[in-house]
Amino acid sequence: MKKVFLIAxxxxxxxxxxxxxxxxxSAKKVEIKSGRDWFAKTVATASYGDEVDVITENGDxxxxxxxxxxxxxxxxxxxxxxxxxxVASNGKVSANAKEISLAGKGFSSSLEDSxxxxxxxxxxxxxxxEKLSVSNEEAKNFxxxxxxxxxE
Numbered sequence: 001m002k003k004v005f006l007i008a009x010x011x012x013x014x015x016x017x018x019x020x021x022x023x024x025x026s027a028k029k030v031e032i033k034s035g036r037d038w039f040a041k042t043v044a045t046a047s048y049g050d051e052v053d054v055i056t057e058n059g060d061x062x063x064x065x066x067x068x069x070x071x072x073x074x075x076x077x078x079x080x081x082x083x084x085x086x087v088a089s090n091g092k093v094s095a096n097a098k099e100i101s102l103a104g105k106g107f108s109s110s111l112e113d114s115x116x117x118x119x120x121x122x123x124x125x126x127x128x129x130e131k132l133s134v135s136n137e138e139a140k141n142f143x144x145x146x147x148x149x150x151x152e
Contacts, residue, residue: 022067025050026082028130032074036061039136044072049086052076 025046033040036058044066046052051067062081066072134142143149 021054022085023052023054023062023064023081023083024086025052025076025080026086027080030076030080032064032066032072032076034074036075039140040075043074044069046076052081054081 025048028048030046031042032044032046034043035041046064046066052064053067055063055065055073057063057078060078061075062078063073063075064081
């Protein structure tokens with residue numbers, strides 16, 4: 001009887017610890033990388049609202065596993081995840097419009113907090129930049145041509 005009780009307690013603690021590490025992607029699209037480097041190999045892609053399990057944090061990066069596919073593990077920028085559940089189980093969004101707008105742009109919660117009192121904030125230029133796309137190869141060439149450091 002004691003063994004059954006002990007196993008039940010361990011199961012509850014284990015399940016709670018798994019749920020406590022759940023986070024959600026707060027950027028429109030994020031590439032899950034094999035390492036903590038923008039140019040590391042992409043192992044998977046996650047989209048806004050996708051659930052991820054945070055394994056560890058290291059600086060501006062978090063190591064995650066896709067909740068929908070446990071075989072997909074890698075690193076994403078910490079600004080691309082939030083502990084606040086974005087999409088409810090019934091498919092309705094649980095965040096307000098401002099949170100969705102800022103999170104979709106990949107802004108961190110600290111930037112969101114500092115901007116909350118600025119009624120004159122205009123994100124038109126951010127929206128325009130968001131539509132631009134640059135390949136990793138183009139970005140590497142830009143950095144090399146400008147003699148910039150190819151690192152985190």
